[in-house]
Amino acid sequence: MSWIDHWEPEKPEFWESTGKRIARKNLALSIxxxxxxxxVWVLMSIVVVSLGSVGFDFSVGQQFWLLIVPNLVGAVLRVPYTFAVPRFGGRLWTTISAGLLLIPCTMLAYAVSTPGTPYWFFLLTSAAMGLGGGNFSSSMANISFFYPEGKKGLALGMNAAGGNLGVAITQLVVPFVITFGTGINLAYAALIWMPFVVVATALAWLFMDSLTQAKPDGQSYKLALSNQHTWVMSFLYIGTFGSFIGYSFAFPSLIKLSFVDYKGWVALAFLGALIGSVARPFGGWLADRVGGAKVTLGTFVGLAVGTIGVMVSVDSRNFALFFGSFIALFVLAGVGNGSTYRMIPAIFRTQSADDKSAKRQAAAVVGIAGAIGAAGGVLVNLVFKFSLEGSKTLTPALTAILVFYGLCLGTTWWFYLRRNVFAARPSLAYAGV
Structure with missing residues (x-):
């Protein structure tokens, strides 16, 4: 196996002569x-829209459970996946986690090609798609070990954005692929990814590396779990990443269910995830310049305004406002993803006199917040499900989401921006939170 025993990225001569080339190679394959x-994680978001066209007549509630289950499984898997890299090595675990994607693809191809496939099998297929959701945590953990501290931000931002773009790619490509030939061929939605999965698995095994210094750090996790800021930032990340992934799963279905006459626009649902992914690095860049908490606060103000725009559009049956407001929500969620992740290391620099311990705790919080934030997507789709089932409209769900954004806004201000906080902990202001 390709294990590297000597790895000193903080030494400029090592980085320039050896480290940079190896790190970039592993980053590219990781992305x-x-x-x-x-x-694969969000594949059901497009497939569920067309199930009725191929003979599977599921209720609105059943359709939303097909969206909720992969989101839930992916969120849960982010915790063990974070520890998998130190346990198995980045090379082996990337190979395994990529290869596992063949399971949901095979299951989906069978399910949609077999008349009378029971609903429980579709639920099981959705759960298997959650395997793709766990990949984010192991990928981020792996790449963090390769880069020096001064270059981790950009590398992890590229890794995160590259992964998030998979949502947009699926929602762009699949609506066209399934219409090849005559009628709707939903099996193509699964089959198209399988050659790429095989290639990614082979490339990871043949060319990626594992670092022996990437050891598990249980003490940092214990310290992080006992720190209130871990839970505050996880709560805020529910509002940003939870919104991004929740809306990504729901947006195509919401277009079809709320504006039947505009269901052809489902093919453009990818624009939300695409713009939101691209906005993520911008959020981090902006936070570096004006402070992460200020950007995050502004993000939640914008998310609240965008939610009101969606509410008005639903009541007035204005599709242009509906689509535009959702695109704005995606952009703001992407910016918020970048700014909240930027806040974490800044906050934990103020929590410990030991710089190394602070960095390890911050890394632990990134993993914890990533899992909890992904669970926020489950909550988003649950409120949409109950709202559409109960009142046949999105208004109750949007009202609940609006209230939640208000809580996030107040939390950001209370913990990181009110004047008394800086009076008691001036280091927070100094850290650029």
Whole structure:
């Protein structure tokens, strides 16, 4: 196996002569595998829109459970996946996690090609798609070990954005692929990814590396779990990433269910995830310049305004406002993803005199917040499900989401921006939170 025993990225001479080339190679292959993970994770978001066209007549509630289950499984898997890299090595675990994507693809191809496939098998298939959701945490953990501290931000931002783009790629490609030939061929939605999964698996095994210094750090996790800021930032990440992934799963279905006359626009649902993914690095960049908490606060103000725009559009049956407001929500969620992740290391620099311990705790919080934030997508789809089943409209769900954004806004201000906080902990202001 390709294990590297000597790795000193903080030494400029080592980085320039050896480290940079190896790190970039592993980053590129990691992005490829993670991108496919996201692509498979959200695959049901497009497939569920067309199930009725091929003879599977599921209720609105059943359709939303097909969206909720992969989101839930992916969120849960992010915790063990974070520890998998230190246990198995980045090379082996990337190979395994990429290869596992063949399971949901095979199951989906069978399910949609077999008349009378029971609903429980579709639920099981959706659960298997959650395997792709866990890839984010292991990929981010792996790449963090390769880069020096001064270059981790950009590398992890590229890795995260590259993975998030898998959502947009699926929602762009699949609506066209399934119409090849005559009628709707939903099996193509699964089959198209399988060659790429095989290639990603082979490339990971043949060319990626594992670092022996990437050891598990249980003490940092214990310290992080006992720190209130871990839970505050996880709560805020529910509002940003939870919104991004929740809306990504729901947006195509919401177009079809809320504006039947515009269901052809489902093919453009990918624009939300695409713009939101691209906006993520911008959020981190902006936070570096004006402070993560200020950007995050502004993000939640914008998310609240965008939600009101969706509410008005639903009441007035204005599709242009509906679509535009959702695109704005995606952009703001992407910016918020970048700014909240930027806040974490800044906050934990103020929590410990030991710089190394602070960095390890921050890394632990990134994994914890990533899992909890992904679970936020489950909550988003649950409120949409109950709202559409109960009142046949999105208004109750949007009202609940609006209230939640208000809580996120207040939390950001209370913990990181009110004047008394800086009076008691001036280091927070100094850290650029």
């Amino acid at each position: 490829f595998a993670e991108n496919l993970g996201f692509s």
